[in-house]
Amino acid sequence: MSSRTHWGTYHQIADALRSRIAGGEFAPGGALPSEAALGEEFGVARTTVRRALATLEKERLIKALPGTGRVVCTAEERESAGADSAPPAQYRRIASDLRERITNGELAPGDALPSEAALVREYEVSRGTARQALSELEGTGLVVAVHGKGRFVMRAETTDG
Structure with missing residues (x-):
């Protein structure tokens, strides 16, 4: 393989x-x-x-x-x-905000995302919630984690439909 x-x-x-x-x-x-x-x-x-x-x-x-x-x-x-029409989970809101910052060019490919600690402070959430938001972005392929360095923007999101 x-x-x-x-x-x-x-x-x-x-x-x-x-x-x-x-x-x-x-x-x-x-x-x-x-x-x-x-x-x-x-x-x-x-x-x-x-x-x-x-x-x-x-x-x-x-x-x-x-x-x-x-x-x-x-x-x-x-x-x-x-x-239900409940607001999205906090981690989804954070992921959505970060995705928007990536798609509007505020965070460009290669740029570092805010750390978990920075997201905890900015959104007043638990570290687990911040981690889940970042993991969601990793799961989409929009972000890559580099061990010991942080998470970085991979590519701009495309419109597939």
Whole structure:
């Protein structure tokens, strides 16, 4: 296998996990395997797994629970999530704000994103919430984490439709 994964591999992983959820292999309320375990199973990097999981989170098939990992949403959770008009979770608002700063050019490719600590201060949220916002952006491929250095803008977001 090459050291680079084929573009869109995360879509295939998301499809496989979606089928397994629909087929009952992962029961509502049940935990999914860890990112590391899924990466090993599919032979891909954790960032690829994160993209697949972010897709399923956006579809409200799964949700992240601090200290637990990702679990399958129940039918009631999916229905209420689609029906209510509650404001987005704090991490989604932070991620959206950062995405806007990237798309409007305030943060250009190669620029460092604010640190978790800076986001904690700016938005008055927990470190976990700040980390989740940054992870969401990593999952989309918009941001890359460099160990010991921080998170950096990868590319400008495109309009796919």
